[in-house]
Every structure is written in C-alpha cells, then in structure tokens.
Amino acid sequence: MEFARPLPSYLVQRYHGWKATAYKENQGWYRRLATEGQRPRAMVISCCDSRVHVTSIFGADQGEFFIHRNIANLVPPYQPDGDHHGTSATIEYAVTVLKVSHLIVLGHSQCGGVQGCIDMCHGHAPALEAKESFVGRWMDILKPKFELVRDIEDPEVQARQFERQAVVASLENLMTFPFVASAVEAGSMSLHGLWTDIGEGGLECYDPKADKFQKV
Template sequence: MGISALPEFLIEGYARWKATDFDQASEKYRELADHGQTPRVFAIGCCDSRVQTSKIFDADPGDIFVHRNIANLVPKFHDEGGHHGTVAAIDYAVDVLEISHIVIAGHSQCGGIKACHDLAVDPNSISVTPALSTWLKIVGDEFHRVEGLSSPQARVRALEFISVMTSLENLMTYPNVASAVADRGLRLHGIWQDLGGGTLMAFDPETNQFQAL
C-alpha cells in the first residue's frame, strides 16, 4: 500500500538533531511550545530541497513563518476561494499571525521555472499534470516579456526574477494584504538566491531591478 516505517537514515538524522541543535536550544523550543509563535516574517519560497530561506537569514526557530510551493508563486486573488494551500497560508500569516514582512524567495536553477519556459516554447516538449500546468500559468502568462531574449538560459533566468515580481504584484490583489499594507505597515519584499554562488539579490521597487546585497 506504499505506507511503511520511517527509513533508518531519517531516524539517524533525527537523533543527530536531537543531540545537537535541539539540545543547544532546548529552552527556546520549550518557550515556543508553551507560548506560541510570533514571527515577524512570512517567507513564500520554492519546494526545491536546495532552498533553505531560514538558514540564509541565520534565523532561529520561530523567527520566520515559511510556506513553500512550486516556483515560489502566488496566484491572483479569486473570490470563489477553493482548496488552496498558498492562499490559506497567506490568510493565516496576515490575519492570525499579523506578520510585518512578506518575502517572496526565488532562486537559480528552478525546475518549475524551467518547466514553465519549456511549456511556453513548446507545449508538447514536456509532460506535466493538469494541476502543474495550471499552476505554472501564473508566471507562464508573462513569457511574452522574455521571448525576445537570445538563449533559453537567459529566458529562464529572467523568468526566475519575473516570478518574484509577479507574485509580489499578485499579493496586492488580496484584500487582507492590501489592507494590512495600508493600515498597519505590512511590507512586501522580493529576493533571488544564487544556489551555487551564495549571492542574494533583493528587489528594489524604486529601480524595478534586483540588486546584490
């Protein structure tokens, strides 16, 4: 049936964490368990296993509320709602946790963005499920902004940045986000991480460009 006992390598990893990280910060973990979380930051990042947003900001447990999805995307607001994990996470972060900052975290070598590019160039080039195809349209609809670039690599890299900017724009279509921005100073931010080089770039709304930190 596919369900089985936890594999040994995960059990061993847990034992190492319990004896090191947890042991060193046990009081912090107990405080979080007893009093709940009060993060200031909500990060929307990619599911990619290489992306670890909390680590690149040297954040402690409880500092950053994290949601991950394919290609760090935020869909536009729709009144009809539906079963949507990203929308639920936004609502919880903004309305319940009342976070002060939302960070859209993009990255290099993103498989979701590469798939989006390939589907835009040739819909028959790769096989994806209907759910994934619909999801990737969030940024796929922006392909016209990069199609004039000379190489696939340049188009994919540009789409990685556009995915962050599109998600920031889409966040402002949510009534609760727009109200929190206007009424209590919620701020939206965009970053892009070079996985191999360690460089972090932040979106500058004044220049509409990403600048290396």
C-alpha cells in the first residue's frame, strides 16, 4: 500500500494527551468494555456532518450508543438484493444481535445533503443527477418527500422542514425491515425521530399523532 501516510502530528499529540488523561483515569472501564463486549441501550443513525456530535448532545459514555452515520441520516427501504448495504447491515446488527431498546434517527439544521436534494429537485444540481454520483443516488431516497415542502416559498424554512422530513422518511423506511417491525410491534424496541438545531442547541422530537416535531 503506497498511498497510506503517517498520522498528522496534531492527531498524534491529541492521542497521547487522551491516553495520559482520560484513558488513564478510566482504565478499568475501558478494559471492562474490551473484555465484556458492548451492550448499547440505543442505536443512533445520524448525519456524517462533523458539527453533529451525538455523544456530546446526550452526554453519553463509551459503550452506551451504537452509532451509524451517513449523508443526511437516511435509511433506505428494506431491499435484500445482494448488493452492499452499509446502513442496512448496521441496523440488522443493532436490532438482531445487540438487541438495542431504542433506535433513534437524528437529523439536523443546515444539512448539506438535504440541501443537495433540494437543488436536485429544482433542477440546479446536474452533477448530483449523474448516474455515477453516489451522493445523488443516495439522496434519491429522500426525493419523494419534496412534494410535502415544494410550495414553501422561503428557502430557509423549506430547508428546515425538509430536514425534518428526512427523519420521517427514515422512520418510515425502518418499518419496512421485518426484524425492526417485529421488535417494535413486540414492544422490545422503540423508534424515535429527532432534529437538532446546530446553532441554537435545540432538540425536537417527532410526534406521529400530531405529525410534527415538538421541542424536547
């Protein structure tokens, strides 16, 4: 492998700082995690966006959350076609092996993936429309929901509402997975849809009865 390079020096320094402080002070806990395995209570599907820090938002410790991140926190429909499905594989493992009690979809404000989907729907993103665009084809999952926000004239309001619809789309697609539906119907696992405002630190939870997001 000719292309791999040494870790940047600032990351090396940060690692040694962590090893000498946080790890050293909790060495027993880390060793327990290593020997006893993981038992997370919840799985979180969030966006890859570097500004979304799931463990910080909830003050979670190591071993508490099983986290999967992808563009725009999307879940594809259940489709066992033999192709590679990273998100679907992660969900399967969390539900059938780890048997998490909660499955959370976390969306966020200023989501670039969602904005890209808006641009596609307006015909302003030819690069994303190209067949070879991985991002574009991934955002096809969300495109049908655009009809719910198409008539919103304010671009910012439209984007924020579409970000919330990305969460709803993922919740709906989760229920197409037989093992997810079975766990939910049996009461052994619950689904939760959240949206966070990065700038304000706000958090909203989806209420299916009212079909809207409520402040937490």
